[in-house]
Amino acid sequence: MGKSLVTLVNPNLVHPPITPYALDILTTSLEADGFDVDVVDLTFRRDDWWTVLREYFADHRPLLVGVTVRNTDTIYAQQQRGFLDSHRAIIDEIKTHSTAPIIAGGVGFSSMPFALVDHFDIPFGVKGPGEGIIVGLANALLDGERPDSVPGLLVNRGRGRVEKIAPELGRRGRPLTSPMNRVTTYTRRSGQPWKVDNLRYYRGGGLGNILTKNGCAYACAHCVEPDAKGTHFTRRAVDSVVDEMETLCAQGVHDLHTTDSEFNLVIAHSKNVLREIIRRRDTDHSTPLHDLKLWIYAQPTPFDDELLDLLVRAGCAGINLAPDHVRDDVLDGWKVSAGGRRYYTFDDVQKLCAKIAKVELPVMVEVLLGMPGETAVTMTDAVKRTLDLQVAVAGYSLGIRAFPYSPLGIRMAEECGGRRTVPGLQSDSATEPIVLKPRAACDGIVEYERQFAFDAAGRFRPVYFLSPDLPEDPATLGSPSGRWVNSVQMLWDLVPASEYHRVMLPTLPGITEDDNNYADNPFLLRLIELGYTGAFWSHWPQRHEIMQDAA
Numbered sequence: 269m270g271k272s273l274v275t276l277v278n279p280n281l282v283h284p285p286i287t288p289y290a291l292d293i294l295t296t297s298l299e300a301d302g303f304d305v306d307v308v309d310l311t312f313r314r315d316d317w318w319t320v321l322r323e324y325f326a327d328h329r330p331l332l333v334g335v336t337v338r339n340t341d342t343i344y345a346q347q348q349r350g351f352l353d354s355h356r357a358i359i360d361e362i363k364t365h366s367t368a369p370i371i372a373g374g375v376g377f378s379s380m381p382f383a384l385v386d387h388f389d390i391p392f393g394v395k396g397p398g399e400g401i402i403v404g405l406a407n408a409l410l411d412g413e414r415p416d417s418v419p420g421l422l423v424n425r426g427r428g429r430v431e432k433i434a435p436e437l438g439r440r441g442r443p444l445t446s447p448m449n450r451v452t453t454y455t456r457r458s459g460q461p462w463k464v465d466n467l468r469y470y471r472g473g474g475l476g477n478i479l480t481k482n483g484c485a486y487a488c489a490h491c492v493e494p495d496a497k498g499t500h501f502t503r504r505a506v507d508s509v510v511d512e513m514e515t516l517c518a519q520g521v522h523d524l525h526t527t528d529s530e531f532n533l534v535i536a537h538s539k540n541v542l543r544e545i546i547r548r549r550d551t552d553h554s555t556p557l558h559d560l561k562l563w564i565y566a567q568p569t570p571f572d573d574e575l576l577d578l579l580v581r582a583g584c585a586g587i588n589l590a591p592d593h594v595r596d597d598v599l600d601g602w603k604v605s606a607g608g609r610r611y612y613t614f615d616d617v618q619k620l621c622a623k624i625a626k627v628e629l630p631v632m633v634e635v636l637l638g639m640p641g642e643t644a645v646t647m648t649d650a651v652k653r654t655l656d657l658q659v660a661v662a663g664y665s666l667g668i669r670a671f672p673y674s675p676l677g678i679r680m681a682e683e684c685g686g687r688r689t690v691p692g693l694q695s696d697s698a699t700e701p702i703v704l705k706p707r708a709a710c711d712g713i714v715e716y717e718r719q720f721a722f723d724a725a726g727r728f729r730p731v732y733f734l735s736p737d738l739p740e741d742p743a744t745l746g747s748p749s750g751r752w753v754n755s756v757q758m759l760w761d762l763v764p765a766s767e768y769h770r771v772m773l774p775t776l777p778g779i780t781e782d783d784n785n786y787a788d789n790p791f792l793l794r795l796i797e798l799g800y801t802g803a804f805w806s807h808w809p810q811r812h813e814i815m816q817d818a819a
Contacts, residue, residue, distance in 0.1 A: 269304065270302050270303045271301075271302045271303055271304075271410060272303060272304070272330075272331040272406070272410050273303070273304045273330045273331060274303050274304070274305050274306075274330055274331060274333075274334065275306045275318060275324075275328065275330040275332070275333045275368070276305060276306070276334045276336070276407050277307075277308045277310065277321075277333060277335045277336075277358070277362065278308070278311055278336055278338075279317075279355045279359070280338055280339075280351075280466075281311065281317070281351075282788065282796075283314070283390035283472075283793060284474065284789075284792055285312065285469050285608070286469070287464065287470075287473070287476060287477050288307075288309065288311075289308050289335045289477045289527060290398075291336055291464050292339075292400055292456055292457075292464050292466075293399055293449065293454050293586055294334060294398065295307065295455060295463070296399070296449065296452060296453075296455045297400070297403050297449050298403055298406065299455065300452065301403050301406075301407070303403075303750075306328065306330070306462040307440075307464050308320065308324050308462070309419070309465070310358065311462065312472070317358060318361050321361050321362060321365055324365075326365070329366075329368075330368045330369065331368060331406060331410060331668045332368055332402075332405065332406050332409055333366060334370075334372070334373070334398075334402055335355070335370060335371070336372070336373060336377075337351075337355055337372055337373070337384065338374050338375060338376050339351055339375075340376045340377075340379065340384075340730075341660070341667045341669070341721075341728075344656060344749055345638075345665070345666060345667030345668070345694075345775045346667075346751075346756065346775060348695065348732070350382075350730065351386065351729045352721065352728060355388070356387065356388055359372075359388050359390060364496075368389065369390075369391045369392060369409070370388075370391065370637070371390070371391070371393060371394060371398075371405060372388060372390055372393050372394075372797050373395070375497065377393065378394075378495075378497070379496050379672070380421065380671065380672050380718075380720060380721060381394070381409050381422055381430075381638060382432075382713045383718040383721065383722075384716050385424050385430045386424065386430055386714045386718075387718070387808075389424075389700065390424065391415075391424050392421060392423060392424070393421075393424075393430070393432055394420065394422060394697055394705065395422065396447060396448075396497055396588075396680060397431070397447045399447065399448065399449045400447040400448065400449070401419075401421055401447055404417075404419070405423070405426045414585065415433075416433055416454045418433055418435055419434065419435035419436060420432065420433060420435050420612065420775055421433045428712065428714050430713070430715070433465040437551075439469060442500075442571045442633075448482055448498075448502050450503065450504050452508060453509075453511040453512050453515075454512055456516050457519075458519040461657055464752070466516060466519060466521050466661065467521055470520070470521040470522075470523070471796075472796060474796055474801040474802060474804070475523050475525045475802070475803065476516050476522075476525070476802075477526075477527045477800070478509065478512060478516070478527065479504065479526070479527045479528060480503070480504055480528050480538065480674045481501050481502060481503045481534060482501075482502045482504075482507050482528070483498030483499065483501050483529070484498075484499050484501065484529040484533065485499060485500050485501055485533075485605070486602065486604070486606060486611070487604055487605065487606045487608070487675060488592075489601065489603075489604075489639070489675040489676045489742075490636065490639065490668045490669045490674060490675075491529075492673065492674050493529045494529075494606075495673035497529065499606070501533065501536045505608060506541050509541050509544075510541065510544045510545055510557075512555055513545065513557060514548070516555055517556035518556040519560045522559045522801070523563065523585065523802045523803075524561070524563065525563040525565075525803065526563070526564045526565055528565065529565070530567045531565055531566055532567060532570060532571050532575060533567060535570045535571075535575060535669065535753040537573065538575065542579060542581070543578060544577035545557055545560065545582040545583070549582075549583075556582070558583075560583040561584075561585035561801075562579070562583050562584045562585060563584070563585055563586050563587075563803045564579070564586075564587055564588065564632035565590065566588065566589050567590060567612065568590075568591050568612040569611055569612040569616050569620075570590065571620050576623060576629075578586035579629070580627050580629065582817050584629060584748050585629075585803075586631070586632070586802070586803055586805075586807075587624060587629060587630070587632075588631075588632050588634065588803065588805070589631055589632065589633050589634070589659075589817045590633075591612075591614065591617040591654070592635060593639070594614040594635075594650045594653045594654060595613075595650065596613065596614075597641065598641050598646055602611070603638075616634045617633070621633070621658050622658055624658075625658040625659075626735055630659075630661075631658075632659065632662070632663055632805040633649055633654055633659050633662050633663070634663045634665070635651075635662065635663065635664045635665070636665055637650060637666045637667075637755075637759070638667045638668065638733070638738065638755070639663065639676075639735065640676075640692075640733070641737070642735035643735070643737045644739045647758070647759070647762075651762040651763065652762070653770070655767055659770075660770060660809065661771070661772060661808050662770065662771050662772070663771075663805065664759060664761065664772045664773050664774065665754060666756060666776075667734040667752065668732065668733055669721055669730060669731070670693075670720060672717045674810060677720060677731070678707075680693060680704055680733060681704040681707070684702075684703050684704040684705070685705075685706065685709070686703065687703065688701075688703060689703050689748070690704075691745060692734055692735055692736040693733060694732045694734055694748060694752075695729045695730055695731055695732060696751070697730075697749065698725065698749045699748075699749075700748060701748050702729075702731055702748050703718065704720070706787070719731075734752045734755070738752060738754070738755040740752055740753075741754065746769055751776065753776060756773075756775070756776050759774065760773055764778070769772065791811050792804055794815060795814065801816075
């Protein structure tokens, strides 16, 4: 028996299921500090999750309950499906069965943590890596100390006031202690009651996951990760990362996708991880790492010949590359370092794709269309030039979710000024023009964050931006809930039918039977039923053959 019981709940009801990696990370640190930890996973019981909660809390009296919020919504402009209502219903159900205080966290939660502590009406929250904070809170509760003693903890003061307990800062303004466990190998399990079942997730979703570093020092206009995970790179110990890979492979989880913002940023660390995988494979013929199939997210630079060689030798199965666009006039001021400088050109993308093609590694390029400055001309250029790349799949999305602390979200709030809407702001559920306030004009941080997810009446209303310079009707541009139908159709018209097999395009009802959104995707669900593993995109070119064979 440990010091006390901490219960962690996964409220994610989306399928195919995605392993709640955060709960393994939290479990590792809590158990290392002497706590017992149960994981109540609702993903595989999404049709009767309330029964699971009722039965569990009838027999368990935890000191603290943690809830992970991976996503607030689909973040997909053509399917604006929200998850906050179901998460709140689950949290409310927990409250009816347990008097334990609740703390929430996760990447989605961290995009607007003050507002969500208030919205969920819970006492505590954590922004960013939470293992150090949850251990500190559990010990404070156990010892009868005030939670205000836990640096970094978000505390609900009531009536719309949520405060963060200030951490101790060093000379450079960074916290003296890291909230992230950088040294320990995270404990990954399969088949054990009240723990994350990694093998079940792999069989039900086709991928495992692995983190080599956290945070991001770049400042891309559309991205929430630097704010949600930290604005500098926190590297994990190389041995710990590879030990974890080895453990998962031994359990039968062979396809591992990196969860870093981008694997190749801090390239020296990335190479060291790959070298350790190779060393173990070369010196131990029995290591489960021989079964490893590694999938990575990457930026076009830095990416040299040595990194590519190491990826091949370490068992890389595919690369998801994010050039985002091809035009300098669109990318300038968007894909930038923290200092505001561009760090790649499309010429880098072309050379890299040609180089990867020579070693026959499959690549998907992701193109983000509809950012400020996008026109029919720039979109046409982006589609044409990316289709010319030597890649297995080209994926296109249209429109971007605006979050409170992404540079785009901050800019939109400043341009609105609390007085007028900005052309291009859109939400399918908007009933009136979307008018955002900058942080300085809000009564508090809760009000500032809430406006990016809820309207004035408290209804879920996510905020998206789609360039108003695209070829849309005046009625569409003038409506806060207008759908960029012309632009979606234009994208389909730009792609030759001969290329459809390897292209992922945004979809709207009536345009195509294809759907490249992840949440409850029919093709992806069928893939999993048939036993396919690996990245979703890697099977996309064969989707019609796979479905015909299944039928």
